[in-house]
Amino acid sequence: MKAPNGYTSRPSGDDPRSTEAWALGEASRRLALAAKMSDGGEALREALRLNQRLWSIFQAALSEPDCPLPKDVRDNVLTLSLMIDRHVMARLGDLDGSKIQPILDINRAIAEGLAGKSVQPAATAGAATAAPVPPKPAAGGAPVMRVSA
Template sequence: MYPTQRRPAYSKAPPEGDPRRTEGWALTEAARRLSEAQRNPENADAFMDAVRRNWRLWTIFQAGVASPDSPMPPDLKANVLSLSNFIDRHTVGILADPTPQKLDILIRINREIAAGLLATPADAAPTPATPVSTPPAPSGGINQSV
């Protein structure tokens, strides 16, 4: 980015102290980078960087949820881990065959989870036990829904 160009407002990290906002921002930023990589697939380095950063983010989520200290309810924990496993498998598929269309589902998942995390409590649905649906596995894969 050139010094004269301004970064979009949504790429500015949120203030510390609100983990939900931070996670929502991180997912939104990862979706933005994936979307940009999808629009410019000829820049292979940026494409692979966006995919790897997204994978790293989901690995951080996975580690946090799997931690014995995680306060997350067991049903929600299982759903997040299942979704993380799907993202792992799908990302490996993208790394093996980097096709821009394969980013669609990662972008959509990140945006939908971010929207839930960034919703104000009045906007949020009060059903924490409602399972998160796991997207279908890519062709030839196994869907390991919990």
């Protein structure tokens, strides 16, 4: 069943990592759907902006002095966020939905890491290299990025 406003069911648990993984998956789902639409790029523009807002939240959380992640993990995810910035800005410039795969690959890799799944190799030739995955926390682990709805 689809929730209002086109959102898929959001995780109901109190696990912030699940919420973060869901948010990345939802952003990717919207990007993939928007890339196939023939509406002059409006849906793609909206999906790209949503993805950019999500990553901006991650950037802010990772930059906080009390971020619980090890510095090397923070630095790696911040580097990925800069790649996302570049790809999103390029796609906002040309609205070419056929070139969103690097964004989808990074979103997927981070979402899988947050969900504790292993990252599978990229499905398309020439796709971005699999992103480093944050270490899996012990049960009830701390949120990677404090994203609030």
